Amino acid sequence: xxxxxxxxxxxxxxxxxxxxxxxxxxxxxxxxxxxxxxxxxxxxxxxxxxxxxxxxxxxxxxxxxxxxxxxxxxxxxxxxxxxxxxxxxxxxxxxxxxxxxxxxxxxxxxxxxxxxxxxxxxxxxxxxxxxxxxxxxxxxxxxxxxxxxxxxxxxxxxxxxxxxxxxxxxxxxxxxxxxxxxxxxxxxxxxxxxxxxxxxxxxxxxxxxxxxxxxxxxxxxxxxxxxxxxxxxxxxxxxxxxxxxxxxxxxxxxxxxxxxxxxxxxxxxxxxxxxxxxxxxxxxxxxxxxxxxxxxxxxxxxxxxxxxxxxxxxxxxxxxxxxxxxxxxxxxxxxxxxxxxxxxxxxxxxxxxxxxxxxxxxxxxxxxxxxxxxxxxxxxxxxxxxxxxxxxxxxxxxxxxxxxxxxxxxxxxxxxxxxxxxxxxxxxxxxxxxxxxxxxxxxxxxxxxxxxxxxxxxxxxxxxxxxxxxxxxxxxxxxxxxx
Amino acid sequence: xxxxxxxxxxxxxxxxxxxxxxxxxxxxxxxxxxxxxxxxxxxxxxxxxxxxxxxxxxxxxxxxxxxxxxxxxxxxxxxxxxxxxxxxxxxxxxxxxxxxxxxxxxxxxxxxxxxxxxxxxxxxxxxxxxxxxxxxxxxxxxxxxxxxxxxxxxxxxxxxxxxxxxxxxxxxxxxxxxxxxxxxxxxxxxxxxxxxxxxxxxxxxxxxxxxxxxxxxxxxxxxxxxxxxxxxxxxxxxxxxxxxxxxxxxxxxxxxxxxxxxxxxxxxxxxxxxxxxxxxxxxxxxxxxxxxxxxxxxxxxxxxxxxxxxxxxxxxxxxxxxxxxxxxxxxxxxxxxxxxxxxxxxxxxxxxxxxxxxxxxxxxxxxxxxxxxxxxxxxxxxxxxxxxxxxxxxxxxxxxxxxxxxxxxxxxxxxxxxxxxxxxxxxxxxxxxxxxxxxxxxxxxxxxxxxxxxxxxxxxxxxxxxxxxxxxxx
Numbered sequence: 001x002x003x004x005x006x007x008x009x010x011x012x013x014x015x016x017x018x019x020x021x022x023x024x025x026x027x028x029x030x031x032x033x034x035x036x037x038x039x040x041x042x043x044x045x046x047x048x049x050x051x052x053x054x055x056x057x058x059x060x061x062x063x064x065x066x067x068x069x070x071x072x073x074x075x076x077x078x079x080x081x082x083x084x085x086x087x088x089x090x091x092x093x094x095x096x097x098x099x100x101x102x103x104x105x106x107x108x109x110x111x112x113x114x115x116x117x118x119x120x121x122x123x124x125x126x127x128x129x130x131x132x133x134x135x136x137x138x139x140x141x142x143x144x145x146x147x148x149x150x151x152x153x154x155x156x157x158x159x160x161x162x163x164x165x166x167x168x169x170x171x172x173x174x175x176x177x178x179x180x181x182x183x184x185x186x187x188x189x190x191x192x193x194x195x196x197x198x199x200x201x202x203x204x205x206x207x208x209x210x211x212x213x214x215x216x217x218x219x220x221x222x223x224x225x226x227x228x229x230x231x232x233x234x235x236x237x238x239x240x241x242x243x244x245x246x247x248x249x250x251x252x253x254x255x256x257x258x259x260x261x262x263x264x265x266x267x268x269x270x271x272x273x274x275x276x277x278x279x280x281x282x283x284x285x286x287x288x289x290x291x292x293x294x295x296x297x298x299x300x301x302x303x304x305x306x307x308x309x310x311x312x313x314x315x316x317x318x319x320x321x322x323x324x325x326x327x328x329x330x331x332x333x334x335x336x337x338x339x340x341x342x343x344x345x346x347x348x349x350x351x352x353x354x355x356x357x358x359x360x361x362x363x364x365x366x367x368x369x370x371x372x373x374x375x376x377x378x379x380x381x382x383x384x385x386x387x388x389x390x391x392x393x394x395x396x397x398x399x400x401x402x403x404x405x406x407x408x409x410x411x412x413x414x415x416x417x418x419x420x421x422x423x424x425x426x427x428x429x430x431x432x433x434x435x436x437x438x439x440x441x442x443x444x445x446x447x448x449x450x451x452x453x454x455x456x457x458x459x460x461x462x463x464x465x466x467x468x469x470x471x472x473x474x475x476x477x478x479x480x481x482x483x
Numbered sequence: 484x485x486x487x488x489x490x491x492x493x494x495x496x497x498x499x500x501x502x503x504x505x506x507x508x509x510x511x512x513x514x515x516x517x518x519x520x521x522x523x524x525x526x527x528x529x530x531x532x533x534x535x536x537x538x539x540x541x542x543x544x545x546x547x548x549x550x551x552x553x554x555x556x557x558x559x560x561x562x563x564x565x566x567x568x569x570x571x572x573x574x575x576x577x578x579x580x581x582x583x584x585x586x587x588x589x590x591x592x593x594x595x596x597x598x599x600x601x602x603x604x605x606x607x608x609x610x611x612x613x614x615x616x617x618x619x620x621x622x623x624x625x626x627x628x629x630x631x632x633x634x635x636x637x638x639x640x641x642x643x644x645x646x647x648x649x650x651x652x653x654x655x656x657x658x659x660x661x662x663x664x665x666x667x668x669x670x671x672x673x674x675x676x677x678x679x680x681x682x683x684x685x686x687x688x689x690x691x692x693x694x695x696x697x698x699x700x701x702x703x704x705x706x707x708x709x710x711x712x713x714x715x716x717x718x719x720x721x722x723x724x725x726x727x728x729x730x731x732x733x734x735x736x737x738x739x740x741x742x743x744x745x746x747x748x749x750x751x752x753x754x755x756x757x758x759x760x761x762x763x764x765x766x767x768x769x770x771x772x773x774x775x776x777x778x779x780x781x782x783x784x785x786x787x788x789x790x791x792x793x794x795x796x797x798x799x800x801x802x803x804x805x806x807x808x809x810x811x812x813x814x815x816x817x818x819x820x821x822x823x824x825x826x827x828x829x830x831x832x833x834x835x836x837x838x839x840x841x842x843x844x845x846x847x848x849x850x851x852x853x854x855x856x857x858x859x860x861x862x863x864x865x866x867x868x869x870x871x872x873x874x875x876x877x878x879x880x881x882x883x884x885x886x887x888x889x890x891x892x893x894x895x896x897x898x899x900x901x902x903x904x905x906x907x908x909x910x911x912x913x914x915x916x917x918x919x920x921x922x923x924x925x926x927x928x929x930x931x932x933x934x935x936x937x938x939x940x941x942x943x944x945x946x947x948x949x950x951x952x953x954x955x956x957x
Contacts, residue, residue: 078529080528086528086529093528096528098522098528098529099522099527100521100522100527100529100530102529197531198529198530199529200529201528201529202528202758204757205757205758206757232533234531234533235531235532235533235534235758235759236531236757236758236760312754315563315752316561316563316572316573316752316754319563319565319571319573320526320570320572321528322565322567322572324567324570324623325525325526325570326527326528335567339565362752362753362754363750363752364750364752367752367754371754
């Protein structure tokens with residue numbers, strides 16, 4: 001069952017090679033065997049096996065079923081699945097069970113998928129190592145002394161360790177691509193507006209986007225085909241036709257122009273990472289792509305710009321966690337103390353740091369100097385991409401400057417941690433699509449990811465480019481010891 | 484030393500849309516606490532707002548009626564603050580780019596002259612919930628959360644409490660005309676904050692202002708401003724300084740008290756709401772609403788005076804509520820005596836509205852029936868007194884006035900022979916009074932007319948009786 005694509009699993013279920021209950025039990029068994037060490041799951045759906053049996057009964061009766069009926073998957077713990085806890089790996093949301101269904105979860109349900117459970121993450125998606133999670137600090141399946149990346153660390157690790165068929169993550173400044181890179185899997189941050197944010201607990205509303213995290217390109221394309229749908233419940237969802245991305249996977253990339261931005265190969269990029277990515281670039285050249293050196297001059301301002309805009313939005317988005325209506329509430333004698341204490345005790349250090357930063361940049365007297373200035377720089381960064389895509393079809397670069405680092409290594413230095421996202425952040429400010437896929441292994445034996453960046457709604461082209469490389473590179477996608 | 488007050492009003496108006504501003508919950512007032520709520524208006528994690536198009540339509544209607552410029556692009560902003568009745572800890576509002584700007588209202592002053600009051604802006608925002616304070620605890624009711632509001636901000640053009648009240652009344656009338664709100668101050672669908680400052684004379688720069696909150700009736704707006712004006716005068720006359728602050732009006736005591744000073748003022752950290760896209764209005768949208776606009780009070784007043792020959796006071800009354808004008812015109816169409824119809828509306832009909840606490844079209848008497856009563860009087864068929872009786876009976880039973888008159892034999896008696904007999908009979912029955920009347924005690928005229936009416940069961944035509952009485956006593 002391990003190593004099959006979603007399409008193969010669907011066929012096997014239809015041919016009754018195994019049942020949905022068997023497939024689901026297979027994953028539940030793997031979770032109980034390996035998750036103690038990996039710590040990917042915040043919550044396991046105890047009812048999933050019954051749901052699988054119900055699908056099997058329907059299948060036995062010959063009922064018409066959706067294409068992925070009875071295939072289990074898992075969701076990052078900020079994606080709302082009705083009646084399952086949604087904690088964002090934060091103490092402040094402990095006990096919160098949403099009474100409504102999110103759009104992405106609904107679309108997966110409509111396609112037949114079953115939800116195994118909710119996956120750990122950095123608290124409120126703020127972090128790059130999964131170490132800011134309140135409870136489950138997920139570890140990297142390739143080496144459990146190392147971090148899986150973040151914030152979708154639980155999603156990346158669960159896919160890499162075979163604890164789910166695939167997972168959904170979310171990406172605000174690289175939170176899908178960076179952990180995908182560090183765990184050796186494929187992660188897509190779709191174009192802003194491609195996937196509905198209704199049911200995505202907000203970090204930074206103008207940057208957040210849900211995306212698939214998978215062990216291969218075709219699964220990734222398949223899932224985005226399911227969830228990439230216009231939704232009236234999200235005013236920023238774009239009314240663009242749903243696509244079947246499988247049709248792009250021809251492997252023919254001859255004549256495509258791929259841009260190599262020199263700013264993304266700056267000093268901080270580790271030599272082994274640089275080497276792996278350069279090999280991937282060579283591979284594309286070998287497949288008939290034209291490699292073009294380009295410049296994106298405002299890249300150096302991306303991290304600063306991002307940490308103003310994202311924290312400003314977050315400071316407002318996280319205001320609702322006040323202890324009154326849901327989640328954690330601290331005991332206090334009066335209203336003001338209840339607000340203070342609930343938030344002081346309920347949020348972790350990184351979240352507090354960002355709320356303070358965001359509150360500061362929006363304050364009277366600082367708004368123009370920080371928030372407005374950052375919005376102007378955002379426009380310049382966008383323009384860099386617009387200019388680049390006039391010359392090239394896609395951009396290639398390292399996803400993360402390094403391979404997975406050791407747990408604890410960067411927790412005391414937030415700025416070092418923020419630089420983990422130096423190559424992923426600009427894309428969110430622009431709003432286009434970007435994908436990370438494995439392209440080799442570093443000197444430490446840890447996976448290295450390469451990133452492909454595309455213009456608005458050009459996911460199909462990225463998938464085809466990635467697919468062409470995947471077919472040629474044939475890299476191992478799971479640590480040997482977990483097979 | 485005397486001072487001139489400078490007043491600007493910020494008026495919050497709840498729009499009477501069917502559903503809330505960013506979700507599909509009902510916008511009805513008065514439901515059980517926390518029943519008109521959903522994950523969106525409760526501000527649960529993971530939800531998003533979707534703008535109700537009707538809210539834009541209503542605000543543009545108001546903007547057009549208040550002579551505003553309508554922005555083709557306006558933007559929602561978040562106003563951030565913590566309070567238990569604000570689930571998201573921010574209110575979605577508009578800040579830098581409001582939907583309507585630069586409007587005005589003309590009000591009539593006591594001396595009959597007109598004054599133009601500028602409207603700075605109208606912006607759209609969502610209402611917060613409500614706290615109900617009970618012994619030992621405060622209960623949160625979030626039914627009101629997400630009720631669409633428009634905030635109408637005036638220029639500091641008002642110079643007295645009376646002007647402020649006139650502005651508010653005019654505003655209410657206009658908003659009712661364009662059917663965007665019921666503007667019920669008691670139920671809170673229209674709320675007013677007043678910015679008040681004073682200065683030595685009309686050429687002096689504006690003084691430091693205080694913002695008066697929680698003023699919830701027209702009368703209280705007047706009271707609060709008058710009080711505040713006096714308070715500030717006293718402070719200055721005693722050599723003190725006015726501080727910029729927010730003050731709360733207490734309707735029971737009639738005074739304002741400091742709520743928070745400038746240094747405690749909130750920093751709302753406004754920024755554009757990333758969950759909502761800008762409102763972009765096409766010309767056609769605005770043009771269609773312009774075409775829809777009903778006749779507004781000022782135009783109607785002028786027309787009522789010229790077309791029906793009504794006095795300014797009568798016309799003013801009829802345009803004070805849209806339904807009054809409609810009722811009036813329907814009645815006049817059925818019987819063309821505008822002045823009499825107007826008098827009946829202002830008199831008997833208003834009395835009935837007050838008694839029954841109902842609207843003009845719910846009073847049980849249709850404009851056509853009222854017109855018929857006036858017509859029966861005009862044709863000399865019934866007297867004014869009988870008409871009141873017919874009015875009540877029509878209102879209670881819904882029967883046609885003419886039928887009631889026929890059924891009950893209420894037709895006025897103008898037959899001279901019959902009436903002469905009645906007059907004689909009354910004079911004979913009251914010999915002493917007759918003697919005094921003949922002796923020149925004119926005030927007994929009323930006594931005799933009353934006796935004659937009584938004897939004729941109210942049907943005697945006074946126009947015929949009066950000369951008869953004169954003839955028989957001279």
